[in-house]
Amino acid sequence: MFEIQSRPRAGGCYAWRMTTQVRTLRAAEWDGWYATLERAFGGAAESPEERGLYRDLTEVDRSFGVWDGSEVVGTAGAFTFWMAVPGGALLPAAGVTMVSVQSTHRRRGLLTEMMRHQLTDVRRRAEPLAVLTASEPVIYGRFGYGVATRQAQLRVETKRVALTLPDGTDDVRLRIVPPAEAVAACERVYARLVAGRPGMLARQPGWERLPVLDPPGDRAGTGELLCVLAEVAGEVRGYARYAVKAEWGDGGPDGTVQLRDIEALDPVVRAALWRYLLSVDLTSTLVSHNRPVDEPLLHMVSDVRRCGVRLREGLFLRPVEVGAALAGRTYAAPVDVVLDVRDAFCPWNEGRWRLSGDAKGASCERTTDRPDLALSVRELGAAYLGDTRLSALAAAGRVRELRPGALAEASEAFGSDVAPWLPHGF
């Protein structure tokens, strides 16, 4: 527990001095604490089902708040995750979440204090990474978070694309099953995919409820969630979960398939699922808010312009312990560079690190050798999973090459053949 004495900085709206206290949440305080969070997001109460899920998933000992007297005016928490990194290892990662500051207390430094408190705790827990998805991208760069994954949003005009299908697509059997009954089968497929895609999270107990959450009050005119299982020789090898919004235009049926998720263990199963989703009767559009940027569908369609692809940032990542984070992944090409890292917010990371590694493993140790590249921890976070290239950051002036050749070497080594991706929010 600690106290913050604060008054508004230039441009602040409120004149009083305040003494606030940051401390760990007590389980009995959850309702009031969560209501503060909901208010900061506009006050629309979540459905009882969603609220109940997040109540169950809250790790109380990792959740904390800022109290001004008896009033909660700030919230933040973290989930204990294991995240796939390049090479297939799963590293401990703090999933930062539920961040808010009440509007009466905004822009007085409370978020900054909560972030400091949290990153100190993450370090104490020996988690090398902190990750989050942001309500606004502008918030977290100052705390050392970089954009580590992107996600593709699709709006496919399903009547205007044809698919090229691999041999064997017709051998896949599709079955519609109530989503709740199919959870175990879907989770077995999901678990087999995690290590192969950086950014995916090994499912922790309780999180399997999230992809099948379907509160009737949140459907907004859409039908119930459906699950289609894809089987080959009796084995479930893929699935898709979606709902249909039936709509009628002047020209007839004009419904939309709202895709929640699709996962497959091989191309044939994937093709069968996509063919199914793109040909649901009485629909002409398929919408997905979150697909990887290397989504195979984009290589199966006859006309990619009809897929309405838009990109946005996905996961933000911050190396909390630079040495452990960089040593915890493998590298696409041999690399031996000295990184001069700036990290004003977590000064224990500041300084020079020698990173040596290849596709088999890596080490990252303190050094006094001459630096080859200079960058801040935010750029390291952006490049860490292999999506953002160090060379692109250098072109933007955010990475400086101090030894000729070091940038190309490190940029190639940090890359990932599979696009890093976070399939769901948290």
Ligand SMILES: CC(=O)SCCNC(=O)CCNC(=O)[C@H](O)C(C)(C)COP(=O)(O)OP(=O)(O)OC[C@H]1O[C@@H](n2cnc3c(N)ncnc32)[C@H](O)[C@@H]1OP(=O)(O)O
């Ligand atoms: C992982 C998640 O949970 S994401 C969810 C984040 N929460 C929300 O979006 C809910 C609505 N917003 C809020 O609750 C608050 O505005 C917060 C949490 C975003 C910011 O809290 P504050 O206590 O006002 O932030 P704080 O005073 O510490 O600001 C630190 C710096 O960040 C800047 N900043 C903070 N939020 C924003 C923002 N939304 N846009 C632009 N700049 C911002 C401040 O101006 C300040 O800059 P300075 O150091 O140059 O003066």
